[in-house]
Structures are given as structure tokens and as C-alpha cells.
Amino acid sequence: MFKDFKLFSLILSVLIIFSVCGCSPVDNDYGVSSETESSQSEFQSVEETKIMSSDRVMSQYFDISLFDEENYSDIYLGKKFKIDAFINNITFNVPTKINDFKELGWFLCEGNTYDENSLVFAYETVDLYFKNEKGAKIFAQVYNSSRSSKQLSECYIVKFKIDNNFYTDPNNYIEFNVNGIDNTMAITDIVNILGAPSHFYEVSDTSYYLDYFITKKDRRNGITVYINPVDDLITAIEFSYYK
Numbered sequence: 001m002f003k004d005f006k007l008f009s010l011i012l013s014v015l016i017i018f019s020v021c022g023c024s025p026v027d028n029d030y031g032v033s034s035e036t037e038s039s040q041s042e043f044q045s046v047e048e049t050k051i052m053s054s055d056r057v058m059s060q061y062f063d064i065s066l067f068d069e070e071n072y073s074d075i076y077l078g079k080k081f082k083i084d085a086f087i088n089n090i091t092f093n094v095p096t097k098i099n100d101f102k103e104l105g106w107f108l109c110e111g112n113t114y115d116e117n118s119l120v121f122a123y124e125t126v127d128l129y130f131k132n133e134k135g136a137k138i139f140a141q142v143y144n145s146s147r148s149s150k151q152l153s154e155c156y157i158v159k160f161k162i163d164n165n166f167y168t169d170p171n172n173y174i175e176f177n178v179n180g181i182d183n184t185m186a187i188t189d190i191v192n193i194l195g196a197p198s199h200f201y202e203v204s205d206t207s208y209y210l211d212y213f214i215t216k217k218d219r220r221n222g223i224t225v226y227i228n229p230v231d232d233l234i235t236a237i238e239f240s241y242y243k
Helices: 001-021 033-048 097-105 187-194
Strands: 085-087 090-092 124-129 136-143 156-163 176-178 199-204 207-215 220-228 233-240
Touching: 085 156, 176 233, 187 220
Parallel strands: none
Antiparallel strands: 085 090, 085 176, 124 136, 136 156, 156 233, 199 207, 207 220, 220 233
């Protein structure tokens, strides 16, 4: 009788062990499921990001996914942004009158189609060149923002563009510093200081320009930096403020 009870107990114990093992299968994903889900989530988010721009040169310098198919972004300098420009260590104000510009030693070049007494129509822009006593030239644009014609001397210079001859003629170049951007900077330096541009455009493999707009409502450039991405240098800089 006692032997029969021991045998029954042994059989019952074996049955209990097998039933427990049957209810608890091994979880092969235990300890790695969260990592797998995270990786899948990250992969899906990358796939869902649409790259509209087809440019693959500027993508080396900033997030290309911020730009649309025409290489415009929603990035702006902001209403509080002010042009802070120095040319040959002299402050350049923009907008400015021609007479004020003359006091800095810059005069209208011969060959311009307009002189100081020429009439500028309402809302007309006029392209001009100025030079200093050393013969250095600067491109400028005058704008008549009034509703009536004015003499050129009464209008404001609203834009300057300066070619960067630092690399081609280091002994005779115009030194500039526009909001921290100077003659010697590389493309990475520009982006570090001004951030990603509002717009960029490829003229050729060796010529791009980066536009920085003041606000979304006004796409007239605050600053434009012309660059050579092959040699990684600035070829010209333009800054403007319309009045």
C-alpha cells in the first residue's frame, strides 16, 4: 500500500512538471524586442522623410530635407536682423544716399548710364558701379521707393555687391566683413555663422549662391554669398536692405 502511494506521488509530480513547462514556452525575443521595435520605428521615420531637392552638393553642408524642389526653405534671418557690414574696415550702411557714400571715398564710375542728376522713375531700380581712389570697384543698386520720379542723388542705395579678389589678387582686394562673413571663409564657416540659407541655386559645378531672406513676406535678399564648392571659397558677397 505504501509502495503504491509513493508510485502515485511520483507519477503525479512528473505530470505537474510537464504541464508547467507546456504553459511557459521560451520567448526567443525576450530582451531584444524593444530594440527591434525602435530600429523599425527609426527606419520608418527615415523612409517617410521626403527629399524634394535633387541637389547633392549642398547636402554636405546642411539638412537638404528642409528644402523644396526649387531649393527654397522656410528659414529666414528675421525681422530683427540688421546688416552689419565693414568694407576696408569702414562701416557701410544700407540703405544710404549717394552723397553719404561719396564721403566714404566712393564715386560713380565713368560709363554708368545714370549720373547724379538723372531721373529715376517711381519704384525703379538702377544698377551702378562705384570706385575709390585706388580703382577698386563695387556694384550698387539704387531704388526709388516713392510714387514719383526723383533724381538719382535723392534715392537710396539699397544693395551692394563685392567681388572677392582675395585669392586672385591678394595684394589688391576689397576687404569685407558682412555679419561675420569675410573674404577667407569656407562654406562650412558661412553655415556656422548664418545657418542654412533661405534658398540656394546652382549656376554651374563651380558656382553656387546662397540667399538669406529677411522674412517670408519679402524674398529680396538680405545677404547673398556666392561660392565655389569645388575650391570651397567665397567668390562674392551681396547685402541689401530696401527702403
